[in-house]
Amino acid sequence: MNETVRGIKSKLLFDLNERMALSCICPLKETANRAVPGDGNADAEIMLIGEAPGKSEDLQGVPFVGAAGKFLDEMLTSISLKRDDIFITNIVKYRPPDNRDPLPKEILDCEEWLHEQIGIINPLLIITLGRHSMNHFFPDKLISEAHGKAYRREFPAGRSQTFYTLYHPAAALYNGGMRETLKQDFLRIPKVLDVIQSGGQEGDNS
Numbered sequence: 001m002n003e004t005v006r007g008i009k010s011k012l013l014f015d016l017n018e019r020m021a022l023s024c025i026c027p028l029k030e031t032a033n034r035a036v037p038g039d040g041n042a043d044a045e046i047m048l049i050g051e052a053p054g055k056s057e058d059l060q061g062v063p064f065v066g067a068a069g070k071f072l073d074e075m076l077t078s079i080s081l082k083r084d085d086i087f088i089t090n091i092v093k094y095r096p097p098d099n100r101d102p103l104p105k106e107i108l109d110c111e112e113w114l115h116e117q118i119g120i121i122n123p124l125l126i127i128t129l130g131r132h133s134m135n136h137f138f139p140d141k142l143i144s145e146a147h148g149k150a151y152r153r154e155f156p157a158g159r160s161q162t163f164y165t166l167y168h169p170a171a172a173l174y175n176g177g178m179r180e181t182l183k184q185d186f187l188r189i190p191k192v193l194d195v196i197q198s199g200g201q202e203g204d205n206s
């Protein structure tokens with residue numbers, strides 16, 4: 001990808017953030033300090049999608065900068081990636097009060113921005129972090145069964161996308177077994193990417 005296309009993607013994301021700040025209808029906007037639209041490389045092959053901003057993210061306007069973010073950074077390092085190599089965002093763009101789970105309506109209100117981000121970045125692989133993110137794309141799956149597996153999903157307009165589903169780093173942080181499982185699932189990411197890049201069929205269509 002040349003510099004011009006990269007610049008265009010960054011500009012499109014910048015414009016999207018401006019529009020989101022002005023016209024997002026999510027009621028969480030009223031209680032949050034600021035929007036947390038997303039961060040990273042507009043030209044990334046990998047896009048990670050978490051749940052919702054927490055306290056640190058709400059203060060800084062950047063996703064995954066708290067304890068879960070530090071754990072995520074360690075896992076990225078374990079596969080020789082940095083934040084600058086990926087794009088990271090959440091299904092909900094504003095912090096829910098007291099870090100409660102986002103409500104279905106809040107997820108729906110933020111959906112247009114997430115899907116526009118996916119369209120602009122056009123990643124090879126989307127990694128969902130946690131059940132809320134996974135269930136946004138695969139409502140019937142259980143994270144306990146789906147983690148560490150790749151799936152394909154069709155989007156309107158005929159686009160097909162590969163997903164890889166993981167436990168949420170915050171859930172795994174203080175649970176030894178889940179933490180180890182997440183680290184092992186994370187180590188499979190390069191293999192999943194390789195299969196996609198070689199035109200293989202990583203993932204089922206369920």
Ligand code: URA
Nearest residue numbers: 050051052053063064
């Ligand atoms: N948890 C998330 O899901 N997203 C963040 O940005 C931070 C913590």
